[in-house]
Amino acid sequence: MTALPRAAGDARRPIWSRLGLHVALLVIMAIWLIPTLALFVNSFRPAADVSASGWWTALAPPWDFTLANYEHVLARQGLGEAFINSLFITIPATVISVMVAAIAAYAFAWMDFPFRNVLFVIVVGLLVVPLQSTLIPVLRLLASTGIAGSYLAVWLAHTGYGLPFAVYLLRNYMGGLPKEVFESAAIDGANPMVAFFRLALPMSVPVLASLAIFQFLFIWNDLLVSLIYIGATQSQNLPMTVVVANLVSSLGGETHFLTAAAFLTMALPLVVFLALQRYFVRGITGGAVKG
């Protein structure tokens, strides 16, 4: 993302047209920011205020902010536990899928075997298969093995569902690494395993980072997989998304607590995103432009 304006004709254009451009952009940015800002402000307001007046009134003095909403949802609505559940679900699932994908992607990129292209085309096809068409059989399978409701069930499910994209992204990147590197390594007597650990993996760090961030956000933000495979039976294992989505109906009139709950689910993705935006963007453009 460069900040250089490229339309070189700017200087010739009348000032009102530049002004129109800025106004249009600022309005768009405001539309994108205000909903989140509103939630953020409301989450620090006392319950009585939230139901009596709009969030904008809190911007003028007297400022009356409180942490009560956060305290309530963390302690009473189990959001603290759910936050930890989300971490316990997301981190291992991310690690498993990135590792499994890296090994397979290297084989698809640099090893020769029959049906290689056919198999990879199947992976490309699986990219768009809707989760819904797998839910019932997978739930039955998990139930019959006795792991339905456990973290293990969602780790495995997230890995399975994330793999087509992961293998696809990594294979495209690894396939683009210079051929000469692997050829000269082979001449020097390095077997593919050494080439993978010593050359391919270190050279793929940027795309591995993109993928890890992408998987992390994808799994952290997931509702459906945990809703179905953990479900109501093991509700102590539920991640934030499910707990918060269910709060919407269970809280009824006490909607002010929702503001804090929603902001807690957003906090970590926002930090990850703002700190690592570059990798995130690269993961998206790499997956979609080529995909």
Place this chain on the structure above:
Amino acid sequence: MDQRLIQAAIVVIGVPGVLIGYVVLAERLLGLFEERRRARIRPWIWIAPAVLFLVVFLVYPTFNTIVLSFQDKAGQAFVGLANYEYFFSNSDTLVSLRNTVLWVVLMTLGVVGLGLVIAILVDRVRYESIAKSVIFVPLAISFVAASIIWTFMYQFRAPGSTQTGTLNAVLGLVGLGPEAFIQTAPFNNVFLIIVGIWMWTGFAMVILSAGLKGISTELLEAARVDGANELQVFRGIIFPLLLPTIFVVGTTIVITALKSFDVIYTMTSGNFDTSVIAFQMYKEMFTAGHLGRASAVAIVLLVTIIPFMAHNIRRFREQEAIR
């Protein structure tokens, strides 16, 4: 808590260890064979874990769901096409089908159109990266969080009382409203779709912006020097050159819209005629407990996605031919 921490730590450290051990051990065993055999067996060992996951979680379940869709409520006896007949004759599922079409059309047009406009606008200002981040941030949060954000935007109070929802307050300023955005069918669907557009526009913008940077500045300047106005530059150069990228982005959004579930689950629970087919499947599965009907809904969803799958594969083949 402690036990979970140990469990998670074992996985985070153990899984990479096990996978590396698997590759190393396989290499040791391969050492028993001659070089040619080794090269022939090794790839299968390397792709085996991924293939196993894909078969267990995607391939086999999908075929199993196809079979289930021709069976009865408990998945015991074959009932022919009854579940599909039900899908296409029941008024609830037909409404959900209509809503899914709305999601696909409006969300795709909205995301691609806005993404394109914003990509072109930010290309001309110095604060481009900040503007892009602002538009892009919603993509990082969950649909659940976005739904709650917009629940507050759309909040409705009876006429006469103070409107605390942002949109109804704005309407009140210009002497309109208040509107029950979420409760009034059929336009409530549009307001739910806006949540999807708000989230995904950044995605389209980032990709289209990358495509826009690829168009040569000389070409654009040459057209401007020849007297083309901005609209003509857009219609004659930018749009045709970006069309393949627009198509890629559009495909992704269509698939996202087809699968939309979270917004409906969080904001309306499918009430007020807002259900979509992905939500209908959940309802048949858990509320009605009818495996056959739920599977039939899932297969309808799968079938609508197959043309996009075929297109992806064709395009992938073309790219591979160039490589």
